[in-house]
Amino acid sequence: MSPREYDESDVRVRPGRGSRPRTKNRPDHADAHDAMVVTVDRGRWGCALDHDPDRLVTAMRARELGRTPIVVGDDVGIVGDVSGKQDTLARIVRRGERRTVLRRTADDTDPTERVVVANADQLLMVVALADPPPRTGLVQRALIAAYAGGLEPILCLTKTDLAPPEPFAAEFADLDLTVTTAGRDDPLDAVAPLLAGKITVLLGHSGVGKSTLVNRLVPEADRATGEVTDMGRGRHTSTQSVALPLSVGGWVIDTPGIRSFGLAHIEPDDVMLAFSDLAEAINDCPRGCGHMGPPADPECALDMLTGPAAVRVAAARRLLAALREGH
Incomplete structure (x- = not known):
């Protein structure tokens, strides 16, 4: 008897979970619609198609x-x-490259970054001139975050009926920082043009009048406003970031x-690179230089600058001092 010849029909394969070949190819979603994230809430994102x-x-x-x-902002x-x-319910299938980011950590010992807005x-930066009193430290820290994240900072002073704006604004005069006022009774003629056609994130302590300002800029927003407590601390009146459209674009x-x-x-x-006239100078600093000057950094190249640049160095070092206080 001749030996039997076998072919593939003799093979029996039990279908299983791994029998179907898997692919790493993913759809490119070429038909996806462009949108901007305007709200985030418990696993759901509100998106404005084409920024509309x-x-x-x-x-x-x-x-x-x-x-x-x-x-928000992605x-x-x-x-x-x-x-x-x-x-x-639609599906978000891709996130675009971020042009700028506003980051923060819970505190200066927390290594986990949190992107607040993209x-x-x-x-x-919304700061009340009184009730609660203005805090230079917050403005300095917000400035640092703005510079490092690629955002243009603006200082907006509220409650101008309680204190004059000039003394507090003078503390940042050497930084070429745009300063505007938006007291409850002040017209918004100075603020509105700064925001037209831009994506602007508002930041401030509770009780400084931020939500009141938002309601004036976007009346239909109807953001909750809260009263400041007797201790000068505001109640949290906004619990989630939200993007609101301006009538001026x-x-x-x-x-x-x-x-x-x-x-x-x-x-x-990260801080020094935000100053175009100082960024080149730090290339001559020794490795690990903190740019604070003597005695901490005796060979810092910034100490060689004179004239207006030296004034900017002093202003930048105040920011670095605020950064170092937390680390």
């Missing part, structure tokens, strides 16, 4: 994005039901009132 505030869509994060963080691509009708053009992003602004992620060079 009248075309709002609610979306979830697609599985392929994993735990990719998505914050540019995203979304697919699925983009009608914006009630109870519909892609903002400006940081409007652009967006304002209201953020919750803050009590601390950690900068554990910031290095001295």
Whole structure:
């Protein structure tokens, strides 16, 4: 008897979970719609299609994005039901490259960065001149975060009926910082043009009048306002960041009132690189220079600068001192 010849029909394979070949290829979602994230709430993101505030869509994060963080201001691509009708849900399938970021940590010992807002053009630091009293430290820290994140800082002073703005504004005169006022009874003629056509994030302690300012800029926003307690501490009246459209074009992003602004992620060079006239000079500093000058940094190249540049060095070093106090 001749030996039997076998072929593939004799092979029996039990279908199992691993029998279907898997692929790492993912759809490129070429048909995804461009949108800007305007709200974040418990795993749902509100998105404005093509930055149009009248075309709002609610979306979830697609599985392929994993735990990719998505914050207000992010540019995203979304697919699925983009009608914006009630109870519909689209999917965020990609997050665009961030042009700027406003980061903070819980405190200066916390290594975990938290991106507060992405892609903002400006940081409007809202500070009350009284009740609660202004704090130089917060402004310095917010300035550092703005410089390091690529945002243009603006100082906005409120409650001008309680104290004159000039003394506090003078503390930042050497930084070429834009300063404006927005007291309750002040017209917004000076503030509104600074915000037109820009994405501006507002930052400030609770009780400084930030939500009141937002309500004046965007009357339909109806953000809750709170009274300042007898101890001078404001109640938190905004619990989530939200982007609101301006009638003159652009967006304002209201953020919750803050009590601390950690900068554990910031290095001295990050601060100095924000000063175009000083950034080149630090190339001649020794490795590890903190740019504080003698006695801490006796060979700092910034000490060789004279004239107006030396004035800027002194102003920049005040910021570095504020950074060092927390580390």
